[in-house]
Structures are given as C-alpha cells and as structure tokens.
Amino acid sequence: MKIKIKALLMMLPMVVCAILSYAQSTAERYPIIPKPQTLIARKGEFAINASTKIVLNNKDEQLKTAVSFLVDLVNASTGFQLSFVENxxxxxxxxxxxxxxxxxxxxxxxxxxxIIDIRSKTAAGAFRAVQTLRQLLPPQIENKQVVSSVKWTIPCAVIQDAPRFEYRGAHLDVCRHFFPPDFIKRYIDLLALFKYNTFHWHLTEDQGWRIEIKKYPKLTTMGSWRKETAVGKTTTGTPIMDRQYDCKTYEGFYTQEEVKEIVKYAQDRFINIIPEIEMPGHALAALTAYPELGCTQGPYEVATRWGVFNDVFCPRDTTFKFLENVLTEVMDLFPSKYIHIGGDECPKLRWKNCHHCQTLIKEKGLKDEHELQSYFIQRMEKFINSKGRQIIGWDEILEGGLAPNATVMSWRGIEGGIAAAKQHHDVIMTPGGFCYLDHYQAKSENEPLAIGGFTPVEKVYSYEPVPDTLTQQEAKYIKGAQVNLWTEYVATPEHVEYMVFPRSLAMAEVVWTTKANKNYTDFLHRFKKQALRLDELKVNYAKHILSDAK
Incomplete structure (x- = not known):
C-alpha cells in the first residue's frame, strides 16, 4: 500500500502538468472572451470557403441584421461571397x-x-453567437482586405451560452475631451466584439456641452467650447497661481444627425446607448450659454480645468422647463429605456445662499439642501416617466430620499448599491476601485498621466458585482456592472484605447461568465490569442499582461 501511495504521489506533478497543459491548449483552440457557460470540444473543423451558404429559418429583419454582420465580415477578408439560401x-x-x-x-x-447550427431566442442572442464565431476564426478575419494565405476554419464544438447579467456596460466621457463620430463607432464595434450590450455616453459637463439641442442653440455655439485647457494635474490642491494652461481653444459637439447615425450603428450591433445629461451639478457649460438658469445668474465661463464647481442649476420653474425641453429632444434621439441624469457631485453652497432656493425649501417642507436635490431629481423623474422612460443616476441621488422608480449607479464604493438594492431599486455596480479605467494600470514610469489610483487587469477581473451582504431576494436588484472612462487626462482616441483595453475584456467576463467558470490564468491564455485580433484591428491596447500569459 505504501508503495502504491508513493507511486501516486510521484505521478501527481505529472497529472497536474497534464491538466494545466490541456487547459492551456483548450484556451488556445477556443479563446473566447467572455468565457461561455459550457463548451464541449470536438475533433475537426468547419471550413469556410466559396461554397459556404447561410440559412435563416426565420423571416426576421433583426435576425438578418445580426447575421449580415457575419456575412460582411467574412466577405471583406476572405473574398468569399457568402449568400443566403432557403435550404x-x-x-x-x-x-x-x-x-x-x-x-x-x-x-x-x-x-x-x-454544418454550424446556431439557435437563439432573439436576434440579439444570434448576434452574440456571431461574435463567438468571430473569435474562433483566425484573427485575420478582421482585415478589411482579402487575405488569401489563411485557412478560414472554426474548431468543432458544442457551446451553450447566456450572460450572467442583463446589463453589461461601458462608459465614455466625451466632455472633458471630445472624440469624433468615427471613433465612437469604433468604440461601439469593440464593445460588441466582447458582448457588451450598453454604451453609456456622457454628453454634458462643466468643460463642454457636446450634443446639439435645436431649441437652445447657444448650448453648442457657446457651451461646446472653452478658451483653454489646464495642463497636468490641476484637479485638487494646486494653487491657482501655479496652474498652467495651453492657451488653445478647445471645442466639439455632435449634431443631431450624427447622433442618429451613431444610435442606428449601435442598434445594428445590438448595443443600447444611454445618454447622460448632467443635473443639477456639473452644469457650467449650460450656465455659460443660459446664465439665467443659475442661482447668481452669472456671468459664467465654461470650465478650463477639472474638478467640481459651486455653480449648479437653480431649481426654478424656468430651469425645469429648460431641462424638460432638452430631455424631450434627447429622448427623440435615443430610444433607450433609461435616461441618465447624473445627480452626482452637486455642491450646495449656491443653494444655501440663494433666496429662491431657501424659499422653495420652506414652501415644500424640505429639511435641507439634500432634500432639495431629491426634490429636483424626483421632479425630473416624473417628467421622464411621463414619456415612458426611466432615470438612472449616480449614487448621490440616494441623498435626501431616492426617487420612486430610479435606478442607482453605485460608484463611490458598493454602499450605495447595497442601500438601493435593500430599498428594492435596480442597481448598476461601478465602484471606482474596480471599474474606473482612468486609473493607472501598471507601475511603470512610462505610463501616461492618469487621474490616480491603481487598477490593473487582475483587479478588474477579481470584481464580484453582487455584495455578499445582500439576501438572495435583494441580490436580484443587481442588474449588472459597468466600466467607466473619464477623460480629464485622456485626450486622444489612442489613449482611450490604451486605458480601456484589455481591462474592458476582464469586465466583459465579470458580467457575462458565472463565478464558477471564471479563472484568471485561463483568461490570460485566451487573451493572448485575442491580442492577435486586437493587433489586426490596430487597437492601441496596453500590453502589460501579455508577459503574464506565457
């Protein structure tokens, strides 16, 4: 018996090595991100060639849109003209x-x-399946020109898959720095590749108003540009006399026609766009255009540095009418169920010293300025609800009392999400320590300037969106999670890509894959293969973890 035990112990390292080798080879053959719920490997390959056909068993326009994405992808890079047939x-x-x-x-x-047989409940499911096939094809499939030297094969397997969370989001701030429509489309394309279904588009800020509102043209003629931009770290603690500026005018906004085109582009990739119009704080760009909307009534100036500013919307009837008119045009452009109204970082100094605000607090029987903010948010929620939509706000909307139907986006840690879930409100988790991609991701002197913090890929991957303090019933209100990129120190599309990729791939797996299926080492092996795809797409991703994926 002792001899047998000793022999088994001697074999153990070889067994472990074999298991790890098999896991690595599986990851290399099926490098799907996010990892599917179940995958059964099979021998052999399906080869795409000039004779390959597509069959749609349902007459559904959305399904055809989903499948046409695959057809266009294959046709461009292989030269094979895949065609639809009946049988x-x-x-x-x-x-x-x-x-x-x-x-x-x-x-x-x-x-x-x-044969490749694909079944899904909806066209959206079919589109997610298409992205899985895309990831199983050679990375040269991403090339927009014909590549004749590649065998276009897909490894045989049976894959059963579904997302863990219904909300899988990525955010982009285009206010501190503006990014052109073509890049927004590229960003959406990259999110679609990794099965994100929500793009949170942050459109208004102190430093710039970025969406055309036809009823209020000065929002873009005055509010979309600033006279200069602060250079280096100026958010907090820097004396005014020590701040440096570039002395260059900065501007940019999206026309309504451009917004419509981008919304349609996202819809064709089964991504919902949630627009964010900030209120009652982060309003300097709007106040510069329409100073009567502030407590002091100006004059104001579009912010040239980063940070939080005391001048916010004054809760007058004229302000609410202005915001209702703005949101009416926004809702006409965006079919999203959700409209994000911000609600974060709203200083109360102006309200404390404003005769109208203090009178309103007394008239409404409010306790203080925090309850005044709650009144502001609830009034806007009633209007948005009357249009058949719902609001999302940052977790500050909990202060002073939560609006009845609001969804909370928890960013200041997880406490706001826990509080909202316990009140039976839907929650999107996006705590800064795990989900903010404006943080540094490597401890290197060569890293570009960031706002601070340290959030490497492994930390993003380790995030668990459902706090263990919630009951099973309360946990149902956690609808998903989101990564955020604020762009104070991110001025170019290339820098955006560097900050977002590959950390967004880690979050894609967090929100799609079950906890039991997650494995960081396995993720690294799959990412090593998908990095070749990002290379083909010419994505300027951070390459730190490639050395860990050996």
Whole structure:
C-alpha cells in the first residue's frame, strides 16, 4: 500500500502538468472572451470557403441584421461571397430563433465539419453567437482586405451560452475631451466584439456641452467650447497661481444627425446607448450659454480645468422647463429605456445662499439642501416617466430620499448599491476601485498621466458585482456592472484605447461568465490569442499582461 501511495504521489506533478497543459491548449483552440457557460470540444473543423451558404429559418429583419454582420465580415477578408439560401445540408451556417430558450441573449452553437447550427431566442442572442464565431476564426478575419494565405476554419464544438447579467456596460466621457463620430463607432464595434450590450455616453459637463439641442442653440455655439485647457494635474490642491494652461481653444459637439447615425450603428450591433445629461451639478457649460438658469445668474465661463464647481442649476420653474425641453429632444434621439441624469457631485453652497432656493425649501417642507436635490431629481423623474422612460443616476441621488422608480449607479464604493438594492431599486455596480479605467494600470514610469489610483487587469477581473451582504431576494436588484472612462487626462482616441483595453475584456467576463467558470490564468491564455485580433484591428491596447500569459 505504501508503495502504491508513493507511486501516486510521484505521478501527481505529472497529472497536474497534464491538466494545466490541456487547459492551456483548450484556451488556445477556443479563446473566447467572455468565457461561455459550457463548451464541449470536438475533433475537426468547419471550413469556410466559396461554397459556404447561410440559412435563416426565420423571416426576421433583426435576425438578418445580426447575421449580415457575419456575412460582411467574412466577405471583406476572405473574398468569399457568402449568400443566403432557403435550404442546404452541408457547408452551411444555419440560424434559428427558438422561443423556448429562457434568456433574451442565450444562444447554442453546434459546430461540426459540415454544418454550424446556431439557435437563439432573439436576434440579439444570434448576434452574440456571431461574435463567438468571430473569435474562433483566425484573427485575420478582421482585415478589411482579402487575405488569401489563411485557412478560414472554426474548431468543432458544442457551446451553450447566456450572460450572467442583463446589463453589461461601458462608459465614455466625451466632455472633458471630445472624440469624433468615427471613433465612437469604433468604440461601439469593440464593445460588441466582447458582448457588451450598453454604451453609456456622457454628453454634458462643466468643460463642454457636446450634443446639439435645436431649441437652445447657444448650448453648442457657446457651451461646446472653452478658451483653454489646464495642463497636468490641476484637479485638487494646486494653487491657482501655479496652474498652467495651453492657451488653445478647445471645442466639439455632435449634431443631431450624427447622433442618429451613431444610435442606428449601435442598434445594428445590438448595443443600447444611454445618454447622460448632467443635473443639477456639473452644469457650467449650460450656465455659460443660459446664465439665467443659475442661482447668481452669472456671468459664467465654461470650465478650463477639472474638478467640481459651486455653480449648479437653480431649481426654478424656468430651469425645469429648460431641462424638460432638452430631455424631450434627447429622448427623440435615443430610444433607450433609461435616461441618465447624473445627480452626482452637486455642491450646495449656491443653494444655501440663494433666496429662491431657501424659499422653495420652506414652501415644500424640505429639511435641507439634500432634500432639495431629491426634490429636483424626483421632479425630473416624473417628467421622464411621463414619456415612458426611466432615470438612472449616480449614487448621490440616494441623498435626501431616492426617487420612486430610479435606478442607482453605485460608484463611490458598493454602499450605495447595497442601500438601493435593500430599498428594492435596480442597481448598476461601478465602484471606482474596480471599474474606473482612468486609473493607472501598471507601475511603470512610462505610463501616461492618469487621474490616480491603481487598477490593473487582475483587479478588474477579481470584481464580484453582487455584495455578499445582500439576501438572495435583494441580490436580484443587481442588474449588472459597468466600466467607466473619464477623460480629464485622456485626450486622444489612442489613449482611450490604451486605458480601456484589455481591462474592458476582464469586465466583459465579470458580467457575462458565472463565478464558477471564471479563472484568471485561463483568461490570460485566451487573451493572448485575442491580442492577435486586437493587433489586426490596430487597437492601441496596453500590453502589460501579455508577459503574464506565457
């Protein structure tokens, strides 16, 4: 018996090595991010060639949109003109809508040498399946020109998959720095590749108003530009006399036609865009254009440095009418169920010294300025609800009493999310320590300037959106999580990509994959393969973790 035990112990390292080797080879053959719920590997490959056909078993325009994405991708890089046919028994990719599936984005892919059979409940699920096929194809599939030297094969497997969370979001601030429409589309494309379904577009700030509102043209003629921009770290603690500026006018905004085009572009990739119009704070750009909306009534100036400013919207009837008119135009542009109204970082100094605000507090029987902010948010919520929409706000909207139907985005840690869930309000988790991509991601002297903090890929990957202090019933109100990129120190599209990728891939797995299926080492092996895809797409991603993925 002792001899057998000793022999087994001697074999143990070899067994462990074999298991790790198999796991690595599986990750290399099936480098899907986020990791599917179940994947059964099969021998063989499906080869795409000039004879490959597409069959749609349902006459559904959205399904055709989802599948056309695959057709266009393959046609551009392979030169094969995949065509739709009514029936085929081999060398065919078949899409079927299956109403029996439970999850709206669930899909099943059975890949054999002759057929790829894809079933999903909705067209959105079919599109997620397409992204899985895309990731299994050689990375050269991303090339926009014909590549003749590649075998276009997909490894055989059976994949059953569905997201863990219904909300999987990525945010981009275009106010501190503006990014052109073509880059916004590229950003959406990259989110779609890794199965994000929500783009949170932060459109108004102290430093610039970035969306055309036809009823109020001065929002863009005056509010979309600033006379100069602070250089270096100027957020806090820097004496005014020591601040440096670039002395260059900075401007930019999206026309309503550009917004419509981007919204449609996102819809075709099954991504919902949530617009954010900040209130009652972060309002300097709007106040510069329409000073009568502030407590002091100006004059104001679009902010040229970063930080939080005391001048905010004054809760007058004229202000509410202005915001209602703005949001009416915004809602006409964005079909999203949710409209983000900010609600964060609203100093109360002006309200404390404003005769109108203090009179309103007494008239409404409010306790203080925090309850005045709650009154402000609840009044705007009633208007947005009357249009069939719902509000999302940062967790400060909890202060003074939460609006009845509000969804809370918890960013100052997880406490706001816990409090909202215990009140049975929907929650999107986005705590700064795990989800803020404006933090440094490597301890290197070569890292570009960031706002601070240290959030490497592994820390993002380690995040668990459901706090263990919630009951099973309360946990149902955690609808998902989101990564955020604020752009005080991010001035170019290339820098955006550097900050977002690959950390957004880690979050993609957090919000899609079950806890039991997550494994950071396995993620690294899969990312090493997907990095080749990012190379083909010419994404300026941070390469720190490639050395860890050996």
């Amino acid at each position: 085929a028994s081999k060398n065919v990719i078949v899409f079927t809508l299956d109403p029996g599936m439970k999850n709206e984005e669930e899909y099943r892919i059975a890949i054999s040498k002759n």
